Amino acid sequence: MMRSTKLLFALPRSGLVKEYAPALTRLQSTSAQPAAANSKRKERAMNKAVKPSKSFVMNMFRGATVTEQVIPYPNVLTEEQVETLEMLVDPTEKFFQECNDAAKNDSLEKVDEDTLQGLREMGAFGLQVPADLGGVGLNNTQYARLVEIVGSHDLGVGITLGAHQSIGFKGILIAGNPEQKAKYLPKVASGEQFAAFALTEPTSGSDAGSIRSRAVPSEDGSHYILNGSKIWISNGGLAEVFTVFAQTPVTDPKTGTTRDKVTAFIVERSFGGVSHGPPEKKMGIKASNTAEVYFEDTKIPAENVLGGVGNGFKVAMEILNNGRFGMAAALSGTMRYSIKKAVDFATARTQFGRRIDTYGAIQEKLARMAMLHYVTESMAYMISSNMDAGSKDYHLEAAISKCFASEAAWTVTDEAIQVMGGMGFMKDTGLERVMRDLRIFRIFEGTNDILRLFVALTGLQFAGGHLRELQQALKNPAANMGLIVDEGAKRAKRAIGFTDTGKIEGVHPNLKDSGLLLGRAVAAFGASAEGLLLKHGKQIVEQQFLLNRLANAAMDLYSSMVVLSRASRSLSTNLSSCTHEEKIARVWVNEASDRIQLNLTAMRSATSISNFEDLASISKDLCENGDIVAQRPLGI
Structure with missing residues (x-):
């Protein structure tokens, strides 16, 4: 028999996750409301139907493989769009x-004029702005595809452009209305004015x-x-237009109560009272202006x-969620x-009478680099x-x-530097700059730690x-027999260690064994997610050791689905690289x-x-000790 699930899934807002998981607050009570009102609101929330999702990642958490968005590997470009891109x-x-010097930008600590x-x-400041507004x-x-090129050459320029658009x-x-778009987009799209995103404050990072x-x-x-300050703002010393987030008093028309909520504003430097500090001295992306x-x-x-x-949180999350795929594209570049640096070196370097690319230790490094x-x-x-196909269910994937x-x-x-040895460590090779530039990407636009929790x-x-839907169905078995039988059968099979997920439709026959592995892994993942909910209920938010491992498993599941889908398309269309891609998918x-x-x-x-x-x-x-606790080996 299932344990009662009442209120187990009303996950509270954590200080760590409130920026990235506002959805988690929907069932949480607020102390400002009377107990009776809280109870009624919770009951309504509990009875509310779950909004269906086409997200592969979202559905993994209930042990389901929903493949509409992942198989076949999507490509929505029309012939005209392909021609434009070419x-x-x-x-x-x-x-x-020929025209950009990444080393010079890094040395100058600004992008050359x-x-x-x-x-x-080239129109690089307004790539996604509609043509009728100057983009x-x-x-x-x-x-x-274009930011991939930028990422392959100069991440400092990439951040300057990315922070802008x-x-x-x-x-x-x-989120802008027609008047706002008409007023601001032409000037920022042309690069006449820089733009910046101003959210982070000295006391407000992930929270x-x-x-x-x-x-x-x-x-x-x-x-x-407006009064306040923002820190670590990319383009902060250059921007004429800012998207700024600030607390504003908001009155509830139903209750008459007023409380602070975050609102987003378009702020021009020309409004007055806007200033900035000196450029920050940073480890990497030195060419990108960062200022308070x-x-x-x-x-x-x-x-x-x-x-x-009062909709500032929603606007901020839409902006960040909408732009994260671009980071993956740039970093693939x-x-x-x-x-390329590592391969060129490995195929030219001879040691012990052989090219080093013939040694297994180097081969494994290069192969794993290619897989990543x-x-x-x-x-x-x-x-x-x-x-581009119109999906709204991509936030977890992003x-x-x-x-x-x-x-x-x-x-x-890091591995490319290792392959190149001492040569990779030298500044002239270019990889030390890339290494410095890369470090910030695990921190900004949502730290990886917070995003895992999200x-x-x-x-x-x-x-x-x-x-919760199943719990409600059990209250009226006659009307919900199909749902109950399906869920009961799934749990019975799981209890005896049997899953019948079978193959994932659309995976190429050459990769059928990999598809079976993935299907079974999704079922096991769903069972683990359910087990965590039943055991910890709303306290799961405090179990971050467990949540991190659940998130890591989710990342491996999604990455597996993605490579199976892409390799399957390559095999089906007989691309020249299809055998190579098949090997990558199988090993991954x-x-x-x-x-x-x-x-x-x-x-x-x-x-x-x-x-x-x-x-x-x-x-x-x-x-508590404020330092290393273990005593020194020598005692002195």
Whole structure:
């Protein structure tokens, strides 16, 4: 018999996840409401039907393989869009090879003005702005291909462009009204004005709810007065247009109560009271301007509210979720650069009478670098195609792609340096700059640690909703017999260790064994997710050792699905590289399946749980001591 699931899935808002998982607050009570009202609201929430999702990742959490968005591997470009892209790829590649000097930009700690002007002339500052508003009018997939080129040449320039259009004015593009778009997009698309995204504050990083910047409406309601500061703002010292997030008083028309909620604003430097600090000195992406930005009695017209008063969290998340696929595309370009460097060196370097690419140790490095690139590239273009096809269910996939790409690119570049030995460590080779530039990608636009929690908790919320539906069905068995029988049969088979997931439709016959592995892994993952919910209920948010392993398993599942889909398409269309891609997919899925099993086992292993407790205690000892706790070996 199933345990009662009542209120088990009302996951509370955690300070760590509130910026990235606002959906997790939907069932959570607020202390400001009377107990009776809380009870009624919870009951309504519990009875609310779960919104269906086409997301492969979301459905994995309930043990289901929903493949509509992943098989066949999507490609939504029309012939006309392909022709447009072909016209842009070669000139962009040529520009970065001949006109941009990444080492010079890094040394100057700014993008050379000639490079900026060249980018303006190419339309690089408004790639996704509609043509009638002065932009190039590219869709997400076309955009991904061009930022891949930028990522392969200069991540400092990439951040300058990305901070401008991927997040800087993206809010205007996706949430602005017609008047706002007409007023601002032409100038930012031309590069006449830089844009910046101003969210982070000294006391507000991942916990965006702790924003202290405040915008107070005037008595006549014609404008807001903004005061506050933002830190680590890319393009902060250059921007003329800012998307700024600040607390504003919002009155509930039903209750008459007023409380602060975050609102997004379009702020011009010309409004007055906007200033910035000196450029930050950074480890990498030195060419990208990063500065603190200050707002002192800045007068913002009421018509510059973006996305509605009190909707700032929603706007911020839409911007960040919408742009993450671009990071994976750019970093797949970076990996191509690093791999090419390593391959060129390995095939030219002779040691002990043989080229070093003939040694197994080097072969494994190069092969694993190629696999990481293949997964990252496959994710980037699958997600961009899903978005272009009109999907709204891609947020978890985009978060996974950001985590995976930023970690894969770091590993690939690190291994490229290792293959090249001392030569790779030298500045003239170019990889040391890439290594420095890459480090920030695991931190900004949502740290990978927070995004893992976002993936795990959002997926669990979805799975919990389906369990809640089953609970409601059990109250009226006669009317819901089909659902009850299906779920009962699934649990019975699971209880005796049997799953009948079978092959995943659309996987090429050459990869059928890999497809079976993936299908079984999804079923095991769903069972583990359900087990966590039943055991921990709403306290699961505090079980971050477990959530991290669940998220890592989710990343391996999605990456496996992506490479199986892409390799299957290559095999079906007999691409010249199809045999190579088949090998990559087979090895990746085999090894990913082992990692998934290891992570899922760790979530229920008594030894692992004991290890987690010891790790928490070790960390506590360290922080309480303020330093290393273990005594020195020599005692002095």
